[in-house]
Amino acid sequence: MKILIIGSGGREHALAWKIAQSPLVKQIFCAPGNPGIAEVAECIDIEAENIDGLYNFAVKQKIDLTVVGPEDTLMAGIVDRFRDEHLNIFGPTKRASFLEGSKVFAKTLMRKHGIPTADFKVFEDVKQAKKHLSTCEFPLVIKADGLAKGKGVFICKTLEEASKHIDDIMKEKIFGRAGDKVVIEEFLSGEEVSMLAITDGNTILPLPSVQDHKAIYDGDKGPNTGGMGAYTPVPSITEDMQLSIEENILVPIIHAMKRENRPYSGVIYAGLIITSTGPKVLEFNARFGDPETQVLLMRMKSDLVPLLLSTGKNTLEDTEIEWDNGASLCVVMASKGYPDKYEKGFPISGLETIRGLDNIQVFHAGTSMKDGKVVTNGGRVLAVTALGKNAPEAQKAVYGAIQKLSFEGAHYRRDIGAKAIYRKTS
Incomplete structure (x- = not known):
């Protein structure tokens, strides 16, 4: 098979790394990709929002499956374009992507269909x-x-x-x-957790719980970012709690989208908060999370490709996923100044020392090549990810690896996974 991955971040690097392990796959392309992705795929100079360019490339190369990373590309209607021409593509349509593309739409839909979320009002x-x-x-x-x-x-x-x-x-x-437009909503207290599921619109296959860390500084202080780190599984999410989330949130939202004539297939990402009265939805995303994807794929033992293909064939009910019983943890190394203004172009050292280490992967999130060297090219630069028998082991491995990596102004949180470790030991 020939696979095309769209995007250039840590999520797409993780997808390329996992897909490259499939015996079904002969060649992987990524548009536009990054230097880390280039180690397992051929990077193509086509921007992720260039729908015509991506379509023409897929036709010319006879791509068997396209996997969409960024939400902007989904909202630009790439899935509709590819499916209209009978090309296999993983992700929701433009109308279905409004679940992420418009918080007003998502909140109104949840209120209409009784899906638990914070009370809110909308203003123009x-x-x-x-x-x-x-x-x-x-x-x-x-x-x-x-x-x-x-x-x-x-x-x-x-x-x-x-x-x-x-x-x-x-x-x-x-x-x-x-x-x-803005949404003004009540503040909910509780622990935040991410629940992702793969769906073909009829069957939902939930993935293990993940906890993201949005704030830039330790202790969840400072402004929100795209995500400074994550770990899976989340100890507080028991099997009963996960079943409750599936029955009261994931299944109802897929049925609600179908009733609204916006059938949904691909990945659905529920950003949740576990309140004193149960789980409530903070937001929905219409694609793989970042850095949630990195930790989930590190734990996934099954071949990802048949899973992606099954959503387009409506055969997800025949699919199962095997997971490693341990824990995975990711820490993002970011540029100084992120999520506000930051400089680019600083050389990154230490990447060679990490390559080949067992159960450690450095996923490139914002990098490029300059004079034959890998340099910083984004706010979130590297997503250092480890798999361990438990959260403390994974955490120790990640921070040990980070000590071998450096670039000017590198910033990262030093408390990723602390909540899981504290809960396990208290």
Whole structure:
């Protein structure tokens, strides 16, 4: 088989690394890819939003399956274009991708179909949004409606803070058209967890629980990022809790999308918070998470390719996944200044010393080549990931590997996995 992966980050590197292990696959292409991906795939100079270019390449190369990484590409309608021409592609259609592409749509859908989530109101007018703030209890949450690279959510502790974020989103347009509308919702207390599932629209195959770490600093302090690290499994998510999430959230949302004439297939990602009254949805994503994908694929023992193919054939009910019984943990090494302004082009040292180590993978998230050397080219640069018998072992391996890696201004959290380890030992 020939496989085309779309994207250039750590998630796509993890997908390429896992897909390359399949005996079914003869050749992998990635558009546009990165230097890490180039070790297992041929990188093609086509941007992820260039739907025509990607389609023409897939036809010319007779690609057997295309796997979409970024949400922007899904929202651009690549799945519709490929399926209209009878090309196999993994991911939801443009209409189905609105589950991530519009928080207003997702929240309204959840309210309509009784899926547990925070209470909320939607605003298109700055003055009306600010007027509503005077009636709210703090803290509260303000979200830009559209795609914002994981940075469009603000937890506001004061009226002044909330008012400023509304101005930033709706007046200053820091997220562009994604800020034409805002969602103002109640703040929910509890532990956050990510639950991903693969679905063909009829059958849902839940993946193990993951805990992402969005905040830039230790102790979950500072602004949100695209994700600074993750681990799986999450000790607090018991089998009963996972079953509850499947029955009350994952299955209902797929049925709701079908009833709304937006049939959903691909990966569905539920960002949840476990409150005192049970799990509630913070957000839905329409693709593999990043860095959730890195830790999940490290634990997955099964071949990923038949799983991806089964969603297009509606044969997911005949598919099972075998998992390693241990734990996987990922720590993101980021550029100084991220998630705000940062510089690029710094050489990365130590990559050769990591290559070949057992149960350690360095997934490239924001890198490029310059004068024959791998250099930084993004906010999140490397996703250092390990598999261990348990969380402490995986954590020790990751931070040990990080000591061998360096680039100017490298920043990373030093507490990824601490919650799992504390819970296990307390």
